[in-house]
Amino acid sequence: MRSETFQGKSAVHMPFLEYMHKGHCRLKVTKDYMQTAVNAFAIFVSGDLIDVKNLPASYVLNSARTIAMMKVEREKLAATWYVVKGSTPTVNVTYETLEKFRPLFKHVNAREIARLNLSDDRILSYIGTHPDLNRHQVGVVASRYIQLNPRWTEPRYLNLMNNLLCGVPMIFMRRIPENTYLQLTHQIFYHIRACDPLQRRFYLTMMMRTQALGKSYSWSAREVSRLGLLLAEVSGSDLSAVNPEAMSGITSQVMLEMPIQSLLSITEMQLRYLDTKCLNILARKLISYQEHLESSSFKGYPIWPPRYSIILVVCVVHGVVYYNQF
Known part of the structure; x- marks a missing residue:
């Protein structure tokens, strides 16, 4: 289908359904990029799997982000x-191709991901840092990688696995020497999104061993930052024991994941070292929590207030954060 022209202006339109025969649709890529995109959208919406598989590979790669936003x-x-x-064997798919395909990669079958060239550090790191893979996918890939690399327990390879650690059985991770956890890189626990709370608590316990980071009262800002998403599993008592200066290591990404039950234990001195984004996120969580309490109380459910409850009022003026704690 070509775009129509009216009074010298180009317009696009959806192809007529009566002209679209499932299994026989072919996309013609032209210089009219908008009409080409509309035609591709029509194939995804009204075509079948055969039509989708007949799309040009280069067009799918270049439009991966747009295709990923389609609700089909x-x-x-x-x-x-x-x-x-x-026709390329999965093991021969290059890192560059995977990088272009990133927005759609989460839809790839787990066994197909495991067939990629896991010996390539870039591909292994690509899989381990992908934020949208589920636990089944990382589990299948981790199992395959353990078979391929008997030395996977070395810090060098653990640092490449990232989110794949969520797919490794905890019984295997218990066999790793405690000092190995101290050699893990700074970013590794920011990528463990496929882990369930039990796994996160396990890794937090290992990181709190004496040969790793130790107890919360001894953490520095750098060590708090290293824990990443594991901070979401820190108890309220441990969080309140953190050195106030060390609270500057909490990022906004981590603050979004931390439960309100532990955030209620933050002390006034600790609040002074949180950055603006973290304070704003904390304020929104507290407001939502307060509204939930009021709603539950209105419905007649008993409310047991936490021992260390805080109400935070945040005001940002010219980039400076002012807050009060009650």
């Missing part, structure tokens, strides 16, 4: 992987 059947989004891969 998951099977069609998963089929784009086979469009991009084509």
